[in-house]
Amino acid sequence: MDDQPIVVDPDLYATEGPYYPEDWQSETTSIGSSIYRGLMENGRRYQSLRNEEYLVPSDDQMFETYEAGHLVALILDSERENPLFRSPVGRDPKHILDLGTGKGVWAIDVADMFPDATVRGVDLFPPPVSWMPPNCVLEVDDALQQWTWREPFDLIHMRIMIGSFNEPEWEQIYKRCYDNLIPGGWIEQVEASPVIQCDDGSLPASSILNTWGDYTMECAKRFGRELNAIDTMSDSIHKAGFVDVHEKEYKWPIGPWPRDKKYKEAGTVNFQHWLSGMEGWCMWLLTKYGSPEPWTKEEVHVYVAKMRKELKDPSYHTYQRARRVWARKPRPDELASAEKNIKVEKQ
Template structure:
């Protein structure tokens, strides 16, 4: 997950603030939903030392050192929110598959209700479909079928992985205005000629290679087709995908979408 965090910093490294695009300059309170290891929350707390930054996740935080203005907590975003403050920014990232369709509606409504007027919600999500522009990704490869395999499993689980396609409309439906989006082509590997994209691809290769088993184990052992897979089958599958990722002539990428909108 830290590799994923670094990837997005690199993709936006030409911006003065690569951590988010919401146009807020002097935030007082910021919330990071699904904070994971808390890396984003810690970086934002360092950048805005006068702001109070909160990160929540179902799992206990792994960071043992935090800036004095950063607080990481164990909480369930689907439960009643009991914050005593309104936020200037609520941030989410890599939350695809976290909620059902109706639960997403509830989350965006909670975000709207707990923001200050003029506050922003911002979300960044990748696509699980791996693509190539030059035919180097063979249709028979495991990587070419990776996305369909996972989208199918997520649909059987009732928690779609197409969040990057649906979040803009849902954010607008919750009442946010001036909703904007930015679509990235995130390379996997060092094949791009552009230096920035080459750096991003190198980091994304680490992100994918180190995360394959973690991405796959839950979904495939519970909702894999034609029946749930065994853990050993998942390990064998991800090992073969990891070998495919090493091919030097593979020019592959996936979409990543960032969406941000303002509460009137």
Template sequence: MEDIPVDPDFYLETGGASTTPLDFQSETTSLASSIARGRFENGRRYQATKDDDYWGPSDEKQFEAFEIGHMVFLVLDHYQDNPLFRAPIGDFPKRNTAYSRHRNWSRQLGNVMMLPICIRQLPFVVWISSPPPVTWMPPNCIFEVDDVLREWTWREPFDFIHIRLMYGAFPPEGWDQLYKQAYAALEPGGWIEQMEFDVRVRSDDMTLKEEHQLSKWGNIFIKCAERAGRSLNIHETMRSAIEEAGFVEVHEKKSRVPLGAWPRDKVLKETGRLQYAHWNAALEGWAMWLLTHFGEPEPWTEAEVQVFLAKVRNELKNPHIHGYNWINRVWARKPTEEELSSKKRLF
């Protein structure tokens, strides 16, 4: 793990029964329209693909925050030959799928796969929330609104499955099911990759005090999510869960993402500036549903959430707080047919 250098002198610049085709078309159009509309709470739109609730908004405001978050990772991993993923999928991947809240990650992946050497590749991008508001997509990239915990209906296996920033999406048994389905859907020798945040803010130089709202932030929402039955700590469990699903050659990379432009290193300084903008844009979406449904000692009001967020935003502007988040990336391979056969012979 790489240390982020701290510059102490740097400060942030501040129904009918008919079964005719027409009726079927009407029903499906109504379903698509319902999914697109979503459900509304406290002025935010949320997904409408399932009966149970999901904590994250699926509206343009939150998608804009995702875009900034995507830029954070591109700058952080600028030195990589491919900053979009680490799995060594080779030059000839056939089919790829991604579960991601970042629409631009998906679109850029499509552009990567359109290089001449793999012009026929078709990455699938599956969303479990409302359709993202996009006006253009690479011709080899498809958005599908689906529930990934239901039976997968794709007939051809994938070479690469990427899961990105889906913390809090499923209960623990849902994650186990997802990894098992991903294993079954991959070609032997195919790769899975997952990247997730630690929602807690930390500092190594004691500039983040216990009394700061940012210091309390992560634990507040970890507890809210536990009461909702959906852990935000998937970054701590995904490696072992992926291994238990049968994957081999497991790699793990942990990185600090600065919150604010306090580092001395130029790249990390720019990363911190973007992360500051990311947090400012995303705070309400991260907080509103969890606090108004599962806040302590009782669910908060919208006004109480806004007061809390105002305090957090003031601390984000504080140039004396050198905060950061951990981000964890795991990538692993499904065994080849030869490896599986060899293992069977051993037993």
């Protein structure tokens, strides 16, 4: 990540107008199965496949959030020929897996890019998609259960999976990724921090935005699933046996305050990402693990309203950190060489 602050656009933008549209894409679905209905709590719908509680909703508003996050990542890599991933899988991959596919937009885009590949998107809740490329398959499944896909993958992708697993489960996921990749295949993961930051002092110390990240991370820690994947995934991937571990760091601005056109566009979309996502990111955590005692739904609504009001202040130049990590499964000759070196060292 460039350590230089993002240059601020001196013009201020009102919270109504082209940078803050009233209607940021919406989609609905009505399917009768119990999996599609999910579990309703505090006005939000949660997955019902995994037999345990899950901190992020699986409803239309959250799918809208996933789509906005996807666009932020695309915009900030828009100068690349392939903004979807950085793993060098070549021009003819055969099998690609998207874990935690959400609405499936990444899997659909990659399937369009590689029409001869089979691209699978997997999540705990059926995405509201009415059409997809013939080579794209969106499946409802739990990645912690036994993987039954027959063909190994050229690439396994994950994005914004914080809070999905506890530490032992993360180790299990990385091992399964390793075991289900072809020799020389790639794993790639993108995560963003929940902590809101500011480089130029424009965000007052008393702002509620300053407390949001640390507080939600404390609640998640009490739940047993920390929100620190952005800082742990590189070491965890290396520990799982992957080599050629690469990292790319980003600043995701929140709002159209940057001067640079690309950052301004990303900030505009990320503003919508936060507006649609905040309630879902914190509702379950605060009503279950808030302190000094669990919050009520109404208290969460008031908290989120205060957050939204501050996010709409164009004088606050805020952003969040993000990181992309990609790494390769070693080939058999590399493993043999590594084993030989270990034997030599032991002598």
